[in-house]
Amino acid sequence: AAGVIQSPRHLIKEKRETATLKCYPIPRHDTVYWYQQGPGQDPQFLISFYEKMQSDKGSIPDRFSAQQFSDYHSELNMSSLELGDSALYFCASSLMVAEQYFGPGTRLTVT
Amino acid sequence: AQKVTQAQTEISVVEKEDVTLDCVYETRDTTYYLFWYKQPPSGELVFLIRRNSFDEQNEISGRYSWNFQKSTSSFNFTITASQVVDSAVYFCALTQYNQGGKLIFGQGTELSVKP
Numbered sequence: 001a002a003g004v005i006q007s008p009r010h011l012i013k014e015k016r017e018t019a020t021l022k023c024y025p026i027p028r029h030d031t032v033y034w035y036q037q038g039p040g041q042d043p044q045f046l047i048s049f050y051e052k053m054q055s056d057k058g059s060i061p062d063r064f065s066a067q068q069f070s071d072y073h074s075e076l077n078m079s080s081l082e083l084g085d086s087a088l089y090f091c092a093s094s095l096m097v098a099e100q101y102f103g104p105g106t107r108l109t110v111t
Numbered sequence: 112a113q114k115v116t117q118a119q120t121e122i123s124v125v126e127k128e129d130v131t132l133d134c135v136y137e138t139r140d141t142t143y144y145l146f147w148y149k150q151p152p153s154g155e156l157v158f159l160i161r162r163n164s165f166d167e168q169n170e171i172s173g174r175y176s177w178n179f180q181k182s183t184s185s186f187n188f189t190i191t192a193s194q195v196v197d198s199a200v201y202f203c204a205l206t207q208y209n210q211g212g213k214l215i216f217g218q219g220t221e222l223s224v225k226p
Contacts, residue, residue, distance in 0.1 A: 056210070058213060097206065099146065104154070
């Protein structure tokens, strides 16, 4: 069965640079979520989209933005990167309010 | 406010032992969902089970079983006859039906199963 695809899997950036993370949800899933997981921590909700419209927002810095495109893929854009942004970023998708299936994650390292 | 508490930070068992991971949640809503996810050392998050607030039936899937008790706001997870491959961090999570589905995770329990 098709799973959630994330790219890239690993990303190394320097402080103040910009990063773009991509997510391709499971076909026919109508909701996409982004989470950030710091080392040794639980995943924290950033933002979600339902049918390409932003549906909820968590503790997402103003330096971050996201959108969902007409083909349902989503991108998380992160600007003015800081050392503290180093984390594992997960995308998940679901059909309505149901179990969320997570992608493999993008490991971002900011140096 | 919603909150999920997994009081056990780390658990270490020997293969074939049974182990129970505790999860306690807080929510004001009457309609909500509870989940368990497994995060092995490779890092991905694997969905294990979903329970809605109206269904208190316990569930068994192979060596895994879940005990949902609304009276104590608990959703505990038991692994029977543990195996080395069960070594992972296990997260309990909560979402409220009218909150768009975002997951509130507990702190996670790191399970180590030794041969």
